[in-house]
Amino acid sequence: MAEKRFMVQIQNLEKFFGEDRERVHVLKGVSLDIPEGSLYTFLGPSGCGKTTTLRCVAGLERPDGGKISIDGKAVFSAGERVYIPTNKRPIGMVFQSYAIWPHMTVSENVAYPLTIQHRPKAEIKKRVGDVLKIVGLQGLEDRPAPKLSGGQQQRVAFARALINEPKVMLLDEPLSNLDAKLREQMRFEIKALQRRVNITTIYVTHDQGEALAISDQIAVMHGGKLIEIGTPHQLYSRPKRKFTATFLGLTNLIEGKVTELGGDSKSGRMESSKGTLSFIPAPSLAKGQPVVMSIRPEHIEVIKQRPQVSENVLEGTIKEAIFMGDAYHCQIAVGDQLLRVHTHPFLSMNIGEKVYLHLDPQSCNGLPAEDTEGVDESMMGL
Amino acid sequence: MTRFLNSQTLILIGCSLFVVYLAGIPLVMLLYGSIRSAPIGEPGAAYTIQNYVKAYFDREFYLLFWNSLKFALGSCAISFLIGTYLAWINERTNTPFKKLFMVMSLIPFIIPGILSTIAWILLLSPKIGLINLVVMGVFGLESAPFSIYSMGGMVWAEAIHLYPLVFLLMAAAFRNMDTSLEEAALTAGSSTFTTFRRVTLPLMRPAMFSVLLIMFIRSIESFEVPALVGVPARISVFTTKIFLAIHQFPSDFGLAGAYAVTLLAISTAGVLFYQKITRREERYATVTGKGYRPRVIDLGPWKYVTCASAFFIFLLAVIFPVFILIWSSFIPYYGVPSMELLERVTLANYHYILNYPLAITAFKNSFILSVGSATLVMLLTSVIAWITVKSKVPGRAFLDNMTFIPIAMPGIVLGVSLIWVYLTLPIPIYGTMWVLLLAYLTKFMPYGIRAASASMIQINRELEEASFASGGTWLQTFTKVILPLLMPGFVAGWIYISIIALRELSTSILLYSYSSTVLSIMAFDLWEGGQYTYVCALGVLMVLLLVAMAFVARKFGAKIGIAE
Structure with a gap:
């Protein structure tokens, strides 16, 4: 693969809302680089700054500090006093509400970016036809916008964002207004569409399932800061921060203190109220530090008889077991803690039964107990 | 750095x-003029409080x-x-012919104040009044x-001229009330009457109070009735006193100014009080914008009584005045209806x-002023509404207040002020027509900003952001996205303003000249000249003309905006 080229670069972005005493610091030095052609997701709970960051890229918000470049050209720079207004940036945007203009037809909506440039009619007509075909809406050109279903409105919004061949596509929670079933289906469509037109896309969502499903890379944000960047796989199976581990999917946390770190930092041990446990340590972990170990419910193995191995085996009592069809979701008491465990549906789970739990060290992530501020350098540039 | 003087900045500023x-x-x-001894430019003009002394130390002032x-x-x-009685019948009872009442209640709305005043003189004058003559004939008085x-x-x-507005406002208040609040009282065991007294009335109180205030302001500013009825009857009120101070020879601009400031103070106090009330009203949250189906009270046999009373009101308020106007317009000289006539x-x-010839000029002038001021006011206030609702520009609250200030300015006061402005500047x-146009813009700005802001708030922010993200400039966004979406409010405001502009009298009467005569002035002059039938x-x-304009505006608005 050739050298990675960054389409969008954000450096030390700062943003405040409100005035004087009610001033709120919403972006605290956010920096990230978005590779050309990738689908890059900003993920985090509401109020984490993900939408604000996107709106800064769009130029709909004016940051208070930092720099944003698109395709190597600064669109905002506090230092050089550069601010390119939204309508001069090479972007296309799909809004949370879709923002389909109700006084226009489908083709008038889609053609808008071209009509305001006074392009020839024939060209507009052809390109509207092309782009409607891409989003699968051919034949609906003359339908008035209010007569569209939610899914169709969304496709119109995509077509309108795509027609001017922007360098970056910005999607602000585009699926949050759809019902659950359609949302599932649209995930695949967005991913397929993005691959087909191969456009750099920034996707904002608070839904971790959505983020895992469609992203090439995810930037996890919290409290106006970047927490961690990685591929969905990396973030899910090998998180480096406690916040990432708890925000993406379900997990169990066991607290303790680091007693041993392997020379290659590929292994470690901790002392906890449940005994000695082995794990894969996060890079920032040091010996003697407090640690939390994260293990996913599906990575805990339930064994009815005492197993041969003794490493990372805990004894527990089944407190609750709910049959979910594809699995049992159990709560198992180990000492004073309830662990969530997902087991195979064929394994009978009786409440009150004593079982053994095997926590595979390869699936145990040792993470710093206190989430320090910001992203440390070792995590950048994955 | 972006260009500072782009079209957006220029338009907004x-x-x-x-x-x-x-x-x-x-x-x-106005304030300046009221403390000058003579108009600017005249020799010997100086600062003085003489105007106020003259106004306030006159015994007549207290009578006034x-x-x-x-x-x-x-x-x-x-x-x-x-108005409230009719609104209640319409919204909350099962009185028959409700739909008809709705239409009837609104007819007087479109009749200019000067015409309804004339109609009532023709009905109730002791010498020629139709009702008087009929009653005298029947009872042998x-x-x-x-x-x-x-x-x-x-x-x-x-009152007959004002009640349609009460009807509209109170009907809206009745309609928007959350009837589950009343139902809760009923289920708690209170009777219909107790519910009305303990729940309905307290909930309606802020709305009623604000309507009363609006009516008070409207009537203290009123000019037509005081001028046509009050002046011959030697009953002076502020508006006619100001008018006479200017129309006497020589005009006493300073005295008019002092009276105008007094009237302005009264109506400003009313408006401020009104704003305080309506702000508190929001806390009552009876109006939530949800479509409630109002609980209709079954009046039993009483519904025939309410129906009859409503018909009686319409007979008096609509049918008699309209009849006398139409009748008088078709007879060669004024007289009581008879077979002979x-x-x-x-x-x-x-x-x-x-x-x-003057009538043609007046029609032309009125039409141009009405359409022109309605269009300009709505365009101007649409931009202002964008600034006050959508932008984060500092000082937008001040701008909102400035646009609303003229609501407190009675028409005759505005007239006096503008005389001072354009005799000085x-x-x-x-x-000329221009001074009338500026007067109308000032006077109708508050109505425009209300209609425009209310619609602007409804427009989702993302609809305009989508246009920016599509490469649209501010001007393109405003004309292609915001204005069309604003159309329902724009048209409603336009219709209202063009109607009240076409019948405007109290400001125009101080500012017109022969060549800038408008219809209401001409009607006033014809009346003063005793030419009743004309x-x-x-x-x-x-x-x-008014009906035609409202009809066209509605058609046009439906075509370019979103169908309702």
């Missing part, structure tokens, strides 16, 4: 400055104050009773039982009006 000019300059000049108060409170009370030329007559004529019905009055438009023909034509 231009509109803001224009609003400040329209609303601010008349105020400043008392008359104005009696007139305003009386019209306010009667219009409120009639020696003298007329009613006289329009009294405080009671003035209050009646004004019916045989002499003629189109001569219409023929006269349509061939009267080196802008040579005094006595006035009525002119009035009928005016109403037809």
Whole structure:
């Protein structure tokens, strides 16, 4: 693969809302680089700054500090006093509400970016036809916008964002207004569409399932800061921060203190109220530090008889077991803690039964107990 | 760095400055004028408090104050009773013919104040009043039982003119009330009457109070009834006193200014009080915008009583005045309807009006001013509404207030202020159509900003952001996205403003010249000249023009905006 080229670069972005005493610091030095052609997701709970960051890229918000470049050209720079207004940036945007203009037809909506440039009619007509075909809406050109279903409105919004061949596509929670079933289906469509037109896309969502499903890379944000960047796989199976581990999917946390770190930092041990446990340590972990170990419910193995191995085996009592069809979701008491465990549906789970739990060290992530501020350098540039 | 002087900045700054000019300059000049001994430019002009001394130390002043108060409170009370009663029948009872009442209640809305005043003089004058003559005939009375030329007559004529507004506002209040609040009281075991007293009434109180205040302000500013009825009856109120101070020879601008400042203070106090009330009203959250189905009260046999009473009100408020206007417009000389006169019905009055050169000028002027001011006000206030609702520009609250200030300015006060402005400033438009246009813009700005802001708030922010993200400039976004989406509010505001502009009298009467005569002025002059039948023909034509304009505006709005 050739050298990675960054389409969008954000450096030390700062943003405040409100005035004087009610001033709120919403972006605290956010920096990230978005590779050309990738689908890059900003993920985090509401109020984490993900939408604000996107709106800064769009130029709909004016940051208070930092720099944003698109395709190597600064669109905002506090230092050089550069601010390119939204309508001069090479972007296309799909809004949370879709923002389909109700006084226009489908083709008038889609053609808008071209009509305001006074392009020839024939060209507009052809390109509207092309782009409607891409989003699968051919034949609906003359339908008035209010007569569209939610899914169709969304496709119109995509077509309108795509027609001017922007360098970056910005999607602000585009699926949050759809019902659950359609949302599932649209995930695949967005991913397929993005691959087909191969456009750099920034996707904002608070839904971790959505983020895992469609992203090439995810930037996890919290409290106006970047927490961690990685591929969905990396973030899910090998998180480096406690916040990432708890925000993406379900997990169990066991607290303790680091007693041993392997020379290659590929292994470690901790002392906890449940005994000695082995794990894969996060890079920032040091010996003697407090640690939390994260293990996913599906990575805990339930064994009815005492197993041969003794490493990372805990004894527990089944407190609750709910049959979910594809699995049992159990709560198992180990000492004073309830662990969530997902087991195979064929394994009978009786409440009150004593079982053994095997926590595979390869699936145990040792993470710093206190989430320090910001992203440390070792995590950048994955 | 972006270009500072782009079209967006120019338009936004231009509109803001224009609003400040329209609303601010008349105020400043009025206050200034009231403390000058003579108009600017005249020799010997100096600062003085003589105008106020002359105004306040006149014994007549207190009589004037008392008359104005009696007139305003009386019209306010009667219009409120009639309007609220009809609104209640319409929204909350099962009275038959409700739909018809709705239409009937709104008809007086479109009849200019000067015409309804004339109609009531023709009905209740002691000498020629139709009702008086009929009652005298039927009961064999020696003298007329009613006289329009009294405080009671003035209050009646004004109240009948004002009640449609009460009806509209109270009907909305009844309609928007969350009836589950009443149902909760009923399920808690209280009777219908107790519920009305303990729940409905307290919930309606803020709305009722604000309607009363609006009516009070409206009637203290009113000019038509005081001028046509009050002046011959020698009952002076503030508006007519100001008018006479200017129309006497030589004009006493300073005295008019002092009275105008007093009237302005009263109406400003009313408006401020109104704003305080309505702000508190929001806390009552009875209006949530949800479509409640109002609980309709089954009146039983009483519904025939309410129905009959409503018909009686319409007979008085709509059918009599409209009949007398139409009747008088078709007869050769004014007279009580009779078989003899019916045989002499003629189109001569219409023929006269349509061939009267000044009438053609007046029609043209009124039409241009009405359409022009409605369009300009709505365009201007749409931009202002964007600034106050959508932008984060500092000072937008100030701008919102400036746009709203003229609501507190009675028409006659605005007229006095603008005389001062354009006699003083080196802008040579005094006595032209331009000064009328500026006056109308100032006067109707508050209505425009209300309609425009209410619609602007409804427009989702992302709809305009989508246009920016599509590469649209501010101007493109405003004209192609915001204005079309604003269309329902724009058209509603346009219709309302063009109607009230076409019948505007109290400001125009101080600012017109021969070549800038408008219809209401012409009606006033014809009436003063005793040409009753011509006035009525002119009035009928005016109403037809108003109906046509409202109809066209609605068609046009539906075509370019979103269908409702």
